Amino acid sequence: MIWTTAAPAVTTAFVSSLVEAVEALTIVLAVASVRGWRPAALGALAGLALLLLIVVALGPLLSRVPLHALQLVIGVLLLLFGMRWLRKAILRAGGVIALHDEGIAFATETEELRDQARQQETRLDWLAGLASFKAVVLEGLEVVFIVIAVGAGRGLVGPASLGALAACLVVAAFGFVIHRPLERVPENTLKFAVGVMLSAFGVFWTGEGLGVPWPGEDLAIVAIAALFLLIALAAVALTRPRVGAFP
Amino acid sequence: MNILVTASQALVGLFVDDGSLAVAILVIVLVSGILSILMPDMPLVAGAMLLIGCLAVLFANVMKAAQE
Numbered sequence A: 001m002i003w004t005t006a007a008p009a010v011t012t013a014f015v016s017s018l019v020e021a022v023e024a025l026t027i028v029l030a031v032a033s034v035r036g037w038r039p040a041a042l043g044a045l046a047g048l049a050l051l052l053l054i055v056v057a058l059g060p061l062l063s064r065v066p067l068h069a070l071q072l073v074i075g076v077l078l079l080l081f082g083m084r085w086l087r088k089a090i091l092r093a094g095g096v097i098a099l100h101d102e103g104i105a106f107a108t109e110t111e112e113l114r115d116q117a118r119q120q121e122t123r124l125d126w127l128a129g130l131a132s133f134k135a136v137v138l139e140g141l142e143v144v145f146i147v148i149a150v151g152a153g154r155g156l157v158g159p160a161s162l163g164a165l166a167a168c169l170v171v172a173a174f175g176f177v178i179h180r181p182l183e184r185v186p187e188n189t190l191k192f193a194v195g196v197m198l199s200a201f202g203v204f205w206t207g208e209g210l211g212v213p214w215p216g217e218d219l220a221i222v223a224i225a226a227l228f229l230l231i232a233l234a235a236v237a238l239t240r241p242r243v244g245a246f247p
Numbered sequence B: 001m002n003i004l005v006t007a008s009q010a011l012v013g014l015f016v017d018d019g020s021l022a023v024a025i026l027v028i029v030l031v032s033g034i035l036s037i038l039m040p041d042m043p044l045v046a047g048a049m050l051l052i053g054c055l056a057v058l059f060a061n062v063m064k065a066a067q068e
Helices: A003-035 A038-062 A066-095 A101-118 A119-150 A157-178 A185-209 A219-243 B002-015 B018-036 B045-066
Strands: none
Touching: A003 A038, A003 A101, A003 A119, A003 A157, A003 A185, A003 A219, A038 A119, A038 A157, A038 B018, A066 A101, A066 A185, A066 A219, A066 B002, A066 B018, A101 A119, A119 A185, A119 B045, A157 B002, A185 A219, A185 B018, A219 B045, B018 B045
């Protein structure tokens, strides 16, 4: 295992999973606060089981794809995924769009569940469990993609999975202890950092897939990430006054 | 059925948020791929095109979004 590739892959998987796990936890906690832990936990566990099934099904398929084709496809998907995250994080940091607020997300989900409770009491446990299931599956799909994307090109799916699992366990432990959404997590800063890393991985893997011999080999990921960070910070700096100029 | 539709939409949404950014990224990858085929002796040209193109596309897209 090459640490220069493993460290960015594991760190990216950990940080991005932290962000997604916080978002999923907010919904699961909203469900638990309205209908109790049983439907929330059952929905979350069913979601985790489906995610595990997807990983088990996809794993063997990946090993059959030629490496260059795999790097190219994953690289392009990472570019689309990572640059989408980075674009949104830049616009949030520049004040162009509102920051994601876990407190608001929690209140919205709780209110929706209470509305449903008033309308159809008998089906509510099922609907609450489904809300928990959907949150875990939808946020978890992003985690699965990131783990595969940053790990598959160099056979690092295992270490990247451990990074993601550690993040999910940390968030679950905090959620279990405080029973409230984790509002103080600097979510946009984390998304900004992950967007930079995923975009850098995307350029690197796409280039590898096209046969580009990057100078410095795996160390090129760090240099590419530095360039993305520079451009992103410049865009934030330039976006702030523009927002004031065009209210 | 409803959850499958939601999941499919979420899956596409993972990669495409702003359509023009996604198209621009794909164009950059395509041009880089063509360069790597046309200039097999100079693969770094394709790499430079890919890197600089992605940085430029991101910067331009964010600036455009801020103006709108």
